Amino acid sequence: MKKIISLTTCFFILLIPISVAFSQVPTRVRVIEASNVGSIIDPSLKDVQSDLKSLSNFTSYRLLKDENLSLSPNRPIDVPVHKGRSLEITLVGQRKDIAECRVKIKSEGTDILNTQVRLSSGRTVLIVGPKHGEGVAIIALSARF
């Protein structure tokens, strides 16, 4: 009996680092164009609509890109935002229901933003700017646990 218990314990102890190492965080990245051209608000932006409106005086919010990524630890994922600009997102840490991500916005090879954010369930991080067309590009990041 003791042998079985110790073997089971060893199995689970070995399993923990494996499960941690392979844990992936589903993350949603949305690229929104905010401008004063027209007054269209994309229906898929319902969850952040009120926050977007309270943040700025833009009248139109158009969804340019909606990507669901599966972030793995220390594996950067590139998401093209618009011409010459891209978003690089890397999962650098994970605790319970919080994912720590390093986010870089690159413009023609140069980092224009370097930040590290904590994404948790029900929270959204918006990166407003840089300029895009007549308005600005807004990047909305959220994680699902």
Add this chain to the structure above:
Amino acid sequence: MKESCSAVSKLLEKYFDQEVTDEEKSVVETHLLDCQACQEVLRSMEELRNLVRAPVEEAVQKEDFQWIWQKIERGIRLEERPTFWETLQSWLQISPLFQRKVWISAAVAVAIILIITIPMFFKKTPSLLDQSVIEYVESQTHNVMIYESENKKVTVIWLFEGPAEETSPS
């Protein structure tokens, strides 16, 4: 046996065991002086006793009575030892403080203090770092503003166009 032998024979066993009175003893001894048969009976009793005594004494010598006694003594001591509750009760009776039942209110006070203070020691106050969503932010090309909505569901990193040094206070 003579005529008085039947009366003496009843006393003979008691005489042998030294359980007779002085009067009975003199009667038996007087009779034994003249009675060969009773003398023979007494002798056979002695022989029988000797026959039994030898192996018994031998067995007694072999037996370790010291060990047996120690065991018995230990058993007695165990039976005599008071229980924890009895010890506690006796201790409480000794102390005049406890006799007055002061300890009830003291124990209640200690319990209340512990209930209040223990969670304070174990309560983990979330650090500012744990509360914040943004761990760090830097931009060489833009001014940055961080904003958090009232419902704390949305955190905004705002990038302003233009070089940072142009608008930063100097």
